[in-house]
Amino acid sequence: MSVIPGAQLHGIAGVHLYGAPAGRLVDITVDGTTVAGVLPHDPARVPAATSDENWLDLHGYTMFPAAADPHAHLDKALSHDLVNPPAGDLDGAIASWVKAADGFTEEDILDRARRAAWLMLAQGTTAVRTHVDVYPSDDSSLSSAAFRGIRALTRLREELAGLMTLQIVALVPAHTPDDQVTALTGGALDAERTSSAVPRTLPGTRWPRPMPCWMSPRPVAWAVTCTPTISSPVLPVTAH
Structure with missing residues (x-):
């Protein structure tokens, strides 16, 4: 019925x-x-x-209770045909993504992430933690374009408020120099704050806030360390 x-x-x-x-x-x-x-x-x-x-x-x-996805990459969702990664080759797939991502705009990322999120909602998933790339460039690692993925997913989080809880994790590329990690994670937090429709005047004003993550070659290749940069007991620490 x-x-x-x-x-x-x-x-x-x-x-x-x-x-x-x-x-x-x-x-x-x-x-x-x-x-x-x-x-x-x-x-x-x-x-x-x-x-x-x-x-x-x-x-x-x-x-059943609504499902939660603790590890998604909505900025990469539905991009296979655009990236065309080699099968069975992780390093090659990453390289293909990095190359293709140079041409992705904020609207491109938002459109694909939105379609993927609605597919997840249709199957009963109402809470998602999504790791979102930052895109440092050779000429300016802190350019506005570096944080287009963060801005896109922040916009999506606002769109889906009340339907899906979307936690954003800023994912810094592997082997990023230490002096850029702090700048990039701070820039990601700023991008989320300024692109949100809801003012954030104090840490923890609205949860979830983006957590910075960076690929670390120490001590294990491709390990990702995620740590909160604002004082809040509700921000978890996760492994990638």
Whole structure:
């Protein structure tokens, strides 16, 4: 049974919740966009569930919590045909990406990331941590173009507010000189702050903030160290 497009969903009848004992069913009532109640299934409560187009009869189905993706690269999403990386060659694939990325604009990145995020939402993923490249150039590692990916994903985070929690991690390229790491991570934080529709006047004003990450050749090649640069207990430390 499916709800008529545009109709207001009133509830879901007879569904099994993940983790509940087998055979224990519930009825879920909905008020607008909010779950109003989760009650033991009672056929008398929703006698019209099998005929009312505002109810879903989900007997035989199990509901799961929304999924979370702790490691995504939305700035690289849907780019295979544009990058054309060699199969089975990680270094070659990275080199192909770096070369192709020179031609990607902020709008290009936003468009692909948006399409990928909506595909994830359609499959039930509502929280994503995305590592986003910064693009230092030979002439000016702190040029505005270096942070176009951060700006694009910040815009997407604002677009999807209320639908998806999007955490941005600034990913600095491998073997970046130490004196540029601090500048690039600081620039990424500034790019996120200035491109956001919501003012950030204090550290932690709005979570999630971008975390800086950089590829470190020490002690293991391609290890990535991610550390928060602002004082906040909610910013995690992650491994790449």
